[in-house]
Amino acid sequence: MAAPAQRRILRTAIPGPESVRLHAARAVTTAAGLGVTLPVFVAEAGGGIVVDVDGNHLIDMASGIAVTSVGASHPEVVRSVQEQVERFTHTCFLVTEYESAVEVARVLNRLTPGDHDKRTALFTTGAEAVENAVKIARTHTGRQAVVVLGHAYHGRTLLTMTMTSKNTPYKDGFGPYAPGIHRVPSPYGFRWPGDPDQVAAEAFAQLRDVVETQIGPHNVAAIVAEPIQGEGGFIVPPPGYLPAVAAYAREHGIVFVADEIQAGLGRTGAMFACDHENVVPDLVITAKALGGGLPLSAVTGRTEIMDAVAPGGLGGTYAGNPVACAAALAVLRIIEDEDLAGAARRIEEIAMPRLTALVGEDSWVGEVRGRGAMLALELIEPGTLNTTRTPAPAAARAVAAHCHREGVLALTCGTYGNVIRLLPPLVIGGELLRDALGVIEAAVASLGKGEHA
Structure with missing residues (x-):
């Protein structure tokens, strides 16, 4: 089977109707203690794309929590x-x-x-x-x-x-x-x-x-x-x-x-x-x-x-x-x-300048850190960068939710629940990565409009 088209495609709202139906079935069959980040059901995946059962192509910035570094269905x-x-x-x-x-x-x-x-x-x-x-x-x-x-x-x-x-x-x-x-x-x-x-x-x-x-x-x-x-x-x-x-x-x-x-x-x-x-x-x-x-x-x-x-x-x-x-x-x-360690360095070279540009005293982003394709944004209350650095977990959840609605699979983490972590497959294409970064930038910008509440 060929890898899915390597571009973000939104055919329905996220989650789509078929995912909603399947998630309802899950709710009455599996234990509640098994959480979920994004309630979409996957039909196929490969490269930097996850395709759900409604035909949406989501950019994978999670890699199954750093598992599918070579992609979810590498031919070899x-x-x-x-x-x-x-x-x-x-x-x-x-x-x-x-x-x-x-x-x-x-x-x-x-x-x-x-x-x-x-x-x-x-x-x-x-x-x-x-x-x-x-x-x-x-x-x-x-x-x-x-x-x-x-x-x-x-x-x-x-x-x-x-x-x-x-x-x-x-x-x-x-x-x-x-x-x-x-x-x-x-x-x-x-x-x-x-x-x-x-x-x-x-x-x-x-x-x-x-x-x-x-x-x-x-x-x-x-x-x-x-x-x-x-x-x-x-x-x-x-x-x-x-x-x-x-x-x-x-x-x-x-x-x-x-x-x-x-x-x-x-x-x-x-x-x-x-x-x-x-x-x-x-x-x-x-x-x-x-x-x-x-x-x-x-x-x-x-x-x-x-x-x-x-x-x-x-x-x-x-x-x-x-x-x-x-x-x-x-x-x-x-x-x-395929020198995927080198590919990780190139991911950092593309992503880090754009992410660090989001940091500022009046920004929700207090720090960007990481190495290679293991990058993160720590969200804090604006104006606290040089004082309390107050964690903003609700803002992190809002950024993740914005990304999910726009077809980018992103994860939160951190002891305070205020960190967005990015773990793209090391084989992700540059164009796809840049598209995902644009969505993340828009998600952070949306916080100023009250979407963090």
Whole structure:
């Protein structure tokens, strides 16, 4: 099947009548706890376009939350999956082996930061990989404590929701939480009190103080950090922070774990977000873009750490599913062969000047930040840029709603719910991207007309 036409087309209101009908059926069949950003039902997708059941072509600035980096139906991924499905769909890698899982591990061992000897374990979801990274670190060190950052997001399972910072909707009412998790301040530059040039040093000093006075370095198994925080608001750590944390972890025998689930595999303009500062983690977690839309995740790391767990201690029924591995091998080839990290840099070059032009003392946009094709606008009450920087979550919802009405799929995020995040497929065309940016600009401009109420 050919990719849908790569242009925005609005045939009906968004959502259209058929989507409205299907959404009504969903409401009486699926649990209310499963939220939805935009109640449209998808008929097909490819490139930078999602086509709904009413024939509307929506510009995809979400990529299924950074999953479809190569597009939702790249021909090579489709072909690889079809060929694998014809051979077998499942045997369980822990029961009988297959070469595709070994090859995925081999490629990840090569691509992840550092030239040390590595091993990889494949899993299904990002949260599952995070949990296993913690298991591996605890086994290797013989310690239990895990240090995470404020504004972090690591998943929705018991352990990973404990590691996640934001209460609603991820944690509220779901306690008690997992023990042994300790939180330190995030180097959130836009909201850091004091000298902006001292954020890295001050945030690292606070991490060190918490570890040394409240936990004890000898009790810490792992420090787990997103090199760019995703759900927390696309928070880019200031230069020097991640290298300092990695060095501190190494000094004290602590496993430094990079959660690259959202930021990795070309999304930020480098193969991994850690690469921007030449940080070499002990363990790297990948998921999302890895499977190209099929559930696959991985933990890759130093052999002596990964092999600390005895045979049988890691795994899962669907871990490294052969169909997902087939998709991943195609995805990894595409990312390298088509230089999608370079494509992400070009997306930033097109988008960043237009987005930063929206920032101003009297603007709703307080800051634009991010790297590559992982960009965000933080919305604040106008006139508070140099004072309170009061979050404006209603304005963020209004911008997203405006984009949706005009056929651009955009997401909100942030601890305060006031951030618009942009995650276009890395294969999006320049003309389509510019069209989406125009809609976003118009959405911000509309806030002055009271649409944020």
